[in-house]
Amino acid sequence: MTLVHIVLFKFRSDVSEEHKKTFVTELKKLKHLSCVKAGRLMVGGPSVTDPIERSKGFQIALVSYHENREALAEYQASDEHHRVTSTYMFPYKEDLHTAMEAHDTVNEDYNLQQPVVSTTGLRQGLTSYGDAHFSLFLRKVFIKALGYSEDALSRPIIGIINTGSGFNPCHGNTPQLIEAAKRGIHLNGGIAIDFPTISLHESFSHPTSMFLRNLMSMDTEEMIRAQPVDACIMIGGCDKTVPAQIMGGISANKPVLPLLTGPMMPGSHRGQRIGACTDCRNNWASYRAGTIDMEEISAINEELAPTIGTCGVMGTASTMACITAALGLIPLQGASAPAVSAARLRIAEQTGANAVAAAESRRSPQTILTSDSFYNAAVVLQAIGGSTNAMVHLMAIINRHPDISGSITLQTLDEVGRSTPLLVDLKPSGDNYMTDFHNAGGMLCLLHRLRPLLRLSAKTITGETLGEVLDRTPFRDFEYSRNIIRTLSNPLHPSSSLVVVEGNIAPHGAVIKASASKDKRLLRHTGPAVVFENPRDLSLRLDSPDLEVTADSVLVLKGIGPIGNPGMPEAGMIPIPRKLAAQGVTDMLRISDGRMSGTAGGTIVLHVSPESAVPYSPFGVIETGDMIVCDVENRVIRLEISDKELQERIAQRRRITAEDKSSTWNERQTRRGYRGLYEREVNQAHEGADFNFLTAKGPNCR
Numbered sequence: 289m290t291l292v293h294i295v296l297f298k299f300r301s302d303v304s305e306e307h308k309k310t311f312v313t314e315l316k317k318l319k320h321l322s323c324v325k326a327g328r329l330m331v332g333g334p335s336v337t338d339p340i341e342r343s344k345g346f347q348i349a350l351v352s353y354h355e356n357r358e359a360l361a362e363y364q365a366s367d368e369h370h371r372v373t374s375t376y377m378f379p380y381k382e383d384l385h386t387a388m389e390a391h392d393t394v395n396e397d398y399n400l401q402q403p404v405v406s407t408t409g410l411r412q413g414l415t416s417y418g419d420a421h422f423s424l425f426l427r428k429v430f431i432k433a434l435g436y437s438e439d440a441l442s443r444p445i446i447g448i449i450n451t452g453s454g455f456n457p458c459h460g461n462t463p464q465l466i467e468a469a470k471r472g473i474h475l476n477g478g479i480a481i482d483f484p485t486i487s488l489h490e491s492f493s494h495p496t497s498m499f500l501r502n503l504m505s506m507d508t509e510e511m512i513r514a515q516p517v518d519a520c521i522m523i524g525g526c527d528k529t530v531p532a533q534i535m536g537g538i539s540a541n542k543p544v545l546p547l548l549t550g551p552m553m554p555g556s557h558r559g560q561r562i563g564a565c566t567d568c569r570n571n572w573a574s575y576r577a578g579t580i581d582m583e584e585i586s587a588i589n590e591e592l593a594p595t596i597g598t599c600g601v602m603g604t605a606s607t608m609a610c611i612t613a614a615l616g617l618i619p620l621q622g623a624s625a626p627a628v629s630a631a632r633l634r635i636a637e638q639t640g641a642n643a644v645a646a647a648e649s650r651r652s653p654q655t656i657l658t659s660d661s662f663y664n665a666a667v668v669l670q671a672i673g674g675s676t677n678a679m680v681h682l683m684a685i686i687n688r689h690p691d692i693s694g695s696i697t698l699q700t701l702d703e704v705g706r707s708t709p710l711l712v713d714l715k716p717s718g719d720n721y722m723t724d725f726h727n728a729g730g731m732l733c734l735l736h737r738l739r740p741l742l743r744l745s746a747k748t749i750t751g752e753t754l755g756e757v758l759d760r761t762p763f764r765d766f767e768y769s770r771n772i773i774r775t776l777s778n779p780l781h782p783s784s785s786l787v788v789v790e791g792n793i794a795p796h797g798a799v800i801k802a803s804a805s806k807d808k809r810l811l812r813h814t815g816p817a818v819v820f821e822n823p824r825d826l827s828l829r830l831d832s833p834d835l836e837v838t839a840d841s842v843l844v845l846k847g848i849g850p851i852g853n854p855g856m857p858e859a860g861m862i863p864i865p866r867k868l869a870a871q872g873v874t875d876m877l878r879i880s881d882g883r884m885s886g887t888a889g890g891t892i893v894l895h896v897s898p899e900s901a902v903p904y905s906p907f908g909v910i911e912t913g914d915m916i917v918c919d920v921e922n923r924v925i926r927l928e929i930s931d932k933e934l935q936e937r938i939a940q941r942r943r944i945t946a947e948d949k950s951s952t953w954n955e956r957q958t959r960r961g962y963r964g965l966y967e968r969e970v971n972q973a974h975e976g977a978d979f980n981f982l983t984a985k986g987p988n989c990r
Contacts, residue, residue: 472640499855597627675886684976849899
């Protein structure tokens with residue numbers, strides 16, 4: 289029986305059928321394939337009979353005989369007459385057609401009679417000098433200064449956003465991730481070029497990293513637009529970094545692939561595992577209450593962050609990692625593999641390979657992400673007991689998408705929560721750490737658990753649907769996994785780990801993480817308000833022995849919304865007054881227009897919208913002694929006064945604000961620099977706290 293080789297080639301999506309036929313003709317002239325016959329030249333051809341090979345996107349099958357040319361006469365088209373002995377794949381970097389095309393294109397670069405075509409590779413996005421040929425000539429000059437050959441001009445260019453910084457321990461493994469991603473890119477025929485953008489860390493950003501999230505999204509978007517990249521890998525991890533990058537990536541609308549830095553490992557104190565940052569807050573609360581001394585809090589400080597990486601609990605960074613996986617933008621393991629693990633480097637290499645494929649197929653976030661994608665993200669957010677910050681970030685991301693903006697609201701996310709149980713037993717809603725989640729099967733396990741609730745037709749960055757990914761990667765359950773990632777029949781909490789409440793003091797909504805309440809009785813509570821007008825007022829009076837406050841009081845903090853304290857700081861977890869903490873009080877109902885860390889817990893209502901800095905905000909007119917009703921199950925937060933009195937208070941406050949030229953509301957109109965821009969353009973929490981001019985207002989957005 290005659291033996292054959294099936295030789296498979298994959299072309300770029302923009303290569304014409306005529307060009308493919310030319311390639312076949314040229315290929316027949318090569319000595320090592322001197323006996324070649326075109327085997328039913330078809331795009332996605334049925335001639336490639338192996339479904340696994342076909343799924344990889346091969347577009348042409350060629351038959352090469354071991355025997356001499358006379359054997360060609362005996363060849364018949366039917367595959368059943370032959371036996372395939374081996375399969376060859378020529379990846380992009382060895383694609384002979386690409387090399388031939390590059391040679392022809394380089395020769396045309398100096399032909400002034402031909403227009404410069406610059407849509408891919410280093411030829412795209414030429415600098416404006418008024419002469420396109422000169423622009424290309426200069427581009428080539430400086431490409432060579434970087435050490436690249438002419439061939440680099442026609443390769444897919446994969447940018448790698450480098451967010452490494454001496455101020456960012458969450459991104460401490462960035463150099464290793466860059467090298468691993470480059471390896472994946474080069475092995476698949478692309479060229480990797482890294483470049484820096486803003487790097488944000490929670491503890492090293494003043495006044496808060498959220499103040500800079502939108503700036504980072506602009507930096508990300510504009511650098512992707514400005515530089516000649518066919519796709520871009522975005523290295524990030526710390527809380528505001530990942531949402532900023534996805535926001536910018538959607539707006540830029542080139543293929544973008546997040547590459548997350550991964551969580552840190554837990555530390556140990558007196559034989560107990562501890563980790564940032566839930567245990568930071570719990571132990572600090574104990575120190576304030578006087579139950580641990582200065583020596584012990586100092587010892588604990590040494591162990592809370594023992595390695596590089598993001599916080600090792602289900603805080604904002606881990607939440608956004610899981611959401612990014614649910615959106616289909618990263619490999620499933622990429623949500624949880626530790627920052628210091630070899631698995632994290634393999635994920636980086638895989639991301640590099642995926643980036644080349646995404647560049648070839650031009651899979652951009654606006655084409656991949658649909659309302660089904662965001663529905664799945666909302667399901668995962670509720671199932672993991674994710675950070676309240678993710679509600680703000682998700683709304684910002686959604687409102688960057690031209691086809692989806694405005695169609696999904698906070699109330700949509702709340703509705704998803706009503707039918708989604710909490711499955712993941714991680715701090716602050718549970719007891720464990722991200723390493724446990726990873727070892728229990730991570731997102732692969734969780735998505736299989738949630739499969740009945742998910743919309744499986746949602747696309748992923750590889751081109752597969754979520755359902756196809758889960759079909760291809762089954763999960764074998766085991767007891768430890770069921771303890772960390774519960775089943776639908778045995779949840780940690782029956783539904784709605786995050787709840788949107790509304791009422792006369794929050795007409796556009798507010799958010800509470802019900803699953804992280806330390807005293808569930810407070811989820812239905814009525815009590816008198818103790819009002820602090822701003823963080824300074826809070827710091828001056830909170831621990832005063834003369835403060836009139838009881839465990840039944842409702843602590844209210846104003847002035848920490850997007851405008852009022854630019855950036856909406858994580859000050860919403862109002863500390864328990866020291867005199868109550870000393871009495872053993874560990875939780876109180878607290879309300880603010882700000883945020884709290886995703887690692888924090890307690891019965892805390894956040895993101896009240898509109899914020900108190902807005903003159904017409906009902907939240908801004910609450911007074912000490914007012915009775916506040918909170919009923920989380922019924923989605924209610926309200927002030928117990930008549931509508932008439934509420935409107936009178938608001939009218940009076942508007943008059944006072946109009947006369948107070950030193951108020952933030954008035955000063956923002958003339959304030960210089962980025963802060964002025966921020967205060968004038970930021971929208972409210974229920975919309976994502978994004979800049980109005982960055983949101984997608986329709987199909988004509990840039």
